[in-house]
Amino acid sequence: MSTTTVKTSAPADKVPADTAPAGKGPRRGERSLAGSLTSHGILTVASLIALFPIAWLIYLSLGPDKDDYLHPGDILDKMTFDNYSFVLQHTPFFDWMWSTLLVSLGTTVIGVLVAATTGYAVSRMRFPGYKKFMWVLLVTQMFPVAVLMVPMYEILSELQLIDNYLGLILVYCSTAVPYCAWLLKGYFDTIPFEIDEAGRVDGLSPFGTFARLILPLAKPGLAVAAFYSFITAFGEVAFASTFMLSDTKYTFAVGLQSFVSEHDAQRNLMAATAVLVAIPVSAFFYLVQKNLVTGLTAGGTKG
Numbered sequence: 001m002s003t004t005t006v007k008t009s010a011p012a013d014k015v016p017a018d019t020a021p022a023g024k025g026p027r028r029g030e031r032s033l034a035g036s037l038t039s040h041g042i043l044t045v046a047s048l049i050a051l052f053p054i055a056w057l058i059y060l061s062l063g064p065d066k067d068d069y070l071h072p073g074d075i076l077d078k079m080t081f082d083n084y085s086f087v088l089q090h091t092p093f094f095d096w097m098w099s100t101l102l103v104s105l106g107t108t109v110i111g112v113l114v115a116a117t118t119g120y121a122v123s124r125m126r127f128p129g130y131k132k133f134m135w136v137l138l139v140t141q142m143f144p145v146a147v148l149m150v151p152m153y154e155i156l157s158e159l160q161l162i163d164n165y166l167g168l169i170l171v172y173c174s175t176a177v178p179y180c181a182w183l184l185k186g187y188f189d190t191i192p193f194e195i196d197e198a199g200r201v202d203g204l205s206p207f208g209t210f211a212r213l214i215l216p217l218a219k220p221g222l223a224v225a226a227f228y229s230f231i232t233a234f235g236e237v238a239f240a241s242t243f244m245l246s247d248t249k250y251t252f253a254v255g256l257q258s259f260v261s262e263h264d265a266q267r268n269l270m271a272a273t274a275v276l277v278a279i280p281v282s283a284f285f286y287l288v289q290k291n292l293v294t295g296l297t298a299g300g301t302k303g
Contacts, residue, residue, distance in 0.1 A: 054278075061271035069267050083272035093273065095248040096255040099165070100234060101280060103251060106169040107233035111176040112225050116218070118177070119184030120210050124196060134185065137178035145238050156243060163245040171243065172233040180225035187221030188214065223288040230284055252277045 060068065061083055063075040087093050118137075122130050152171055153162070161167025191214060199209030215222070237253045244250060250258075256277070259270040 057271050058275055061268065061275050063268050063271075066264075066266045066268050069271075083268050084276065087269055087273050087276065091258075091269075091273070092248055092250070092255065093276070096250050096252050097280070099244075099249050100251040100253075102165055103168050103172065103240075104230050104233040106165065107172040107176060108226050108229040110169060111173045111180060111229040112222060114173065115177045115180035115225055116184050116215070116222065117210070118181040119186075120188050120214060122181075123185050123188035124193075124206075134182065137181055140174070140178050149238070149242060152239075153242065162243055163249060165249070168240060168243050169233075171239050172229075172236065176229040176232045180228060183225055183228075184218065184221050187218055191217055223290075227285070227288055231281070234281060 059075060060072065062079040062081070063069070063072075064078055064080050064082055068075050121127075122134055152174075156162050156164075156167045156171070159167070161170070195213050195217070196209050199213050204212065234251075235253050236251075237257075240251045241254045241257070244254065247258075252273075256270055256273055259266045259273070
């Protein structure tokens, strides 16, 4: 006995989307060609604007004369890497690098540690004045550097921390910790309290819960705080030039000023040094970029 298969056409209102007639415009979720070209054009222009100062700095660093910045067109015919050789061999560049990395990394470690414990305590514990405490931290950011300079100098002088790396690190922590504490407090608020309760059930102390359970979940927030602390110490000038008296203890930001004086301006050497200075920052950013982007966009974990 034979069977016959009858094929029926699908109703007109159930025709698959991919069989819709052509020429009706883009489907939902798709971008038109004009829109795609416009967005790519805007992004290209924005990228060129952002990269132009960097490219211009590198270009000026290849000019052999200190006045080449006045006639940038002439650099093409006499490009050289002599500026980089001079900076590396005849300036305290490596002393500046050591001082900058020591101060920046010290500020990052101490600042993030203090900010993380502060933010966690305010987020999880209810002690007298915990709300006002965070506002006090915020108020400390309202004082300008000029107002803080004299009392900080007096304090460091009494503690014999003038021209001392630890003194400068503590000064930078006073700037980085309040912001990072607010940042991490908000991040810890997004981590479910059930995780703390599970830690206590397993016999962990509050610090053990914080170190073993909360900190691993807060890596993106810690990365943002670490990057902010590092950049704060790396590029600061006013405190470093006031509290560090020895030439060999200058940070990069202060060392760059030595190329420009009242009677002379070696801008070619300054440009070459600035390019070399950007290498440690770029390397640090590369190390934390994954967690940095997550911390800036996600804002925390979800239970």
